[in-house]
Amino acid sequence: MSSSIFRTRLRLSSTKPAYPGHIPLNAFENAFLAVGSAVMSLADPYRADMVAALGETTAGPVLPRLRDIMLESPEGRRILKQRPRINTSTVDMQALARLPEGTFGRMYITWLERTGVTPDSRDPVHYIDDPELAYVMQRYRECHDFYHCVNNFHVNVESELAIKYFEFVNLGLPLAALSAVFGPLRLSSKKRQRLFSEYVPWALKCGSSARCLISVYWEERWEQNVEEMKKELGLLDSPARWPKPKANRGAAVRSRKQEN
Numbered sequence: 001m002s003s004s005i006f007r008t009r010l011r012l013s014s015t016k017p018a019y020p021g022h023i024p025l026n027a028f029e030n031a032f033l034a035v036g037s038a039v040m041s042l043a044d045p046y047r048a049d050m051v052a053a054l055g056e057t058t059a060g061p062v063l064p065r066l067r068d069i070m071l072e073s074p075e076g077r078r079i080l081k082q083r084p085r086i087n088t089s090t091v092d093m094q095a096l097a098r099l100p101e102g103t104f105g106r107m108y109i110t111w112l113e114r115t116g117v118t119p120d121s122r123d124p125v126h127y128i129d130d131p132e133l134a135y136v137m138q139r140y141r142e143c144h145d146f147y148h149c150v151n152n153f154h155v156n157v158e159s160e161l162a163i164k165y166f167e168f169v170n171l172g173l174p175l176a177a178l179s180a181v182f183g184p185l186r187l188s189s190k191k192r193q194r195l196f197s198e199y200v201p202w203a204l205k206c207g208s209s210a211r212c213l214i215s216v217y218w219e220e221r222w223e224q225n226v227e228e229m230k231k232e233l234g235l236l237d238s239p240a241r242w243p244k245p246k247a248n249r250g251a252a253v254r255s256r257k258q259e260n
Contacts, residue, residue, distance in 0.1 A: 019131045021124050025057075033057050033127065038178070048123060055175035056127040056137060062172050063133040066214045070136070076215035083135050084219055086142040087120045096222055104150070104229055105222030111149040114242075119145065139214065140171065146218050150230065151206075151238045157183065158191050159240065162199035169207030171214060198239040210234040 015024035025033065034057035040050040070076030084090065093112075096105035112118070122141045128134040147166065153159040161183045168176035184192050211233045221229055230237075 018129055019134060021126055023126045024129060025127055030057050052123040053127060056125060058174040059137060063136050067133060067136050069212050070215045073215050075217045079217050099223060102225055104224050104226050107226050108149050115155045117145060117155060143218060150235060153240045154242050157186055158195050161195055162203050165200050165203035166207040169204055170210055170212060202238055206236040
């Protein structure tokens with residue numbers, strides 16, 4: 001079932017939208033969408049709209065807790081007050097590219113170039129009633145790539161799962177837990193072994209020791225040295241492995257043949 005059909009049915013709710021794009025749900029509709037999006041997400045993990053819907057309909061009491069964590073720090077309170085957004089319209093990508101090597105902003109640009117990811121790909125929040133909590137969810141969604149970047153992870157399946165384990169421990173979102181449970185089924189035995197022997201132990205330890213990242217005002221830290229920032233936030237060096245470029249893979253194969 002497509003997200004457009006879901007939205008058409010759910011517009012029958014009589015509650016008035018609380019913000020642009022909001023689709024109010026009653027308890028039955030929320031449960032229906034949660035189950036439906038879970039099934040669709042498992043069938044096709046690349047359905048970003050269904051993954052997003054699953055995240056929103058299962059967030060429950062976690063979002064108020066994350067909001068309260070943000071309110072406990074000056075940095076988090078500024079985020080809630082100013083409600084910054086992360087996309088190519090709000091972030092000067094060219095300015096970040098001119099920053100010195102070793103800064104967070106330059107690292108982010110390099111990460112985007114290496115992965116081919118764009119910050120414009122995040123879906124807007126639709127199904128969370130409270131506007132402030134909807135922003136918290138949007139903030140999490142738009143900062144997700146920063147967790148990949150600062151921990152030096154790519155965007156392949158095993159890297160995504162490592163970040164999901166990290167997010168579950170650090171943020172407590174149910175979607176991260178669901179991904180962590182069912183996601184490994186998509187991996188080969190070799191990659192699954194690496195996930196549980198290297199990535200998961202790091203994610204559990206780092207996620208529990210690090211500051212709750214929802215309260216980090218990343219946009220104020222573009223010029224900060226990455227290593228200093230990691231120490232400040234309590235982030236541990238990750239065991240992340242980047243796939244080799246195809247040209248290098250060919251060279252490595254030729255080198256091994258010559259050695260044999």
